[in-house]
Amino acid sequence: MRLGRMPYDAALDVQRRSHALRAAGRIRDVLFSVEHEPVFTCGRSADRGSFRVSPEAVARAGIAVRDVERGGGVTYHGPGQLVVYPILDLRAWGRDVKGHVARLEAAGLRTLAAFGVDAGRRDGLPGVWTARGKIASVGVYVRRWVTMHGLALNVAVDRAHFAMIDPCGLPVQAVSMADELGVAPAVAEVEQQFVREYGFALGVEWRERPLAWVEEEGRD
Numbered sequence: 336m337r338l339g340r341m342p343y344d345a346a347l348d349v350q351r352r353s354h355a356l357r358a359a360g361r362i363r364d365v366l367f368s369v370e371h372e373p374v375f376t377c378g379r380s381a382d383r384g385s386f387r388v389s390p391e392a393v394a395r396a397g398i399a400v401r402d403v404e405r406g407g408g409v410t411y412h413g414p415g416q417l418v419v420y421p422i423l424d425l426r427a428w429g430r431d432v433k434g435h436v437a438r439l440e441a442a443g444l445r446t447l448a449a450f451g452v453d454a455g456r457r458d459g460l461p462g463v464w465t466a467r468g469k470i471a472s473v474g475v476y477v478r479r480w481v482t483m484h485g486l487a488l489n490v491a492v493d494r495a496h497f498a499m500i501d502p503c504g505l506p507v508q509a510v511s512m513a514d515e516l517g518v519a520p521a522v523a524e525v526e527q528q529f530v531r532e533y534g535f536a537l538g539v540e541w542r543e544r545p546l547a548w549v550e551e552e553g554r555d
Contacts, residue, residue: 378407405484407474408504442533468508491519
């Protein structure tokens with residue numbers, strides 16, 4: 336389900352409602368894709384020392400700050416970034432949370448490779464990396480074996496916004512596909528490629544549905 340450009344709170348509400356329906360067996364697995372308005376999200380292990388600027392500076396920049404249930408530290412979401420949220424019942428995928436994270440990373444790597452970006456993993460550090468820095472972040476939440484949250488892939492994000500934090504608490508630089516390629520592909524093109532690659536990683540083919548499908552299926 337392509338949510339387009341959506342504020343973080345609205346997308347989080349969609350996730351939580353879909354998670355409840357999936358956990359109750361009332362809908363099938365769902366993959367949401369979205370671009371957010373500027374927001375810093377703080378996971379369960381977040382350290383407010385990861386902010387390089389004051390709360391007042393964040394507020395002046397018009398960036399929201401939200402505490403969320405996913406794992407990981409502080410990260411940024413905003414325009415020019417593809418964010419994907421799989422709502423999967425992992426009982427059908429080996430009850431393997433590490434495998435779930437690995438599939439998200441693998442789909443990100445294959446997507447980047449399709450656009451000519453050389454990227455890889457780093458031992459002990461979730462996400463996807465290039466020689467210049469971190470290009471994709473992964474943070475998930477699993478309850479009753481159903482997943483929430485997911486992966487954020489930087490296509491052409493605002494560098495000044497990312498410079499306000501240590502991404503996931505690490506003193507590293509966040510980079511975008513635009514930095515690696517010199518020109519950014521359209522987020523819609525990256526989204527389309529990622530959906531294919533993530534389907535390949537799972538061995539499924541995603542079928543696009545409108546957001547109303549969640550409510551309709553949940554009433555059945």
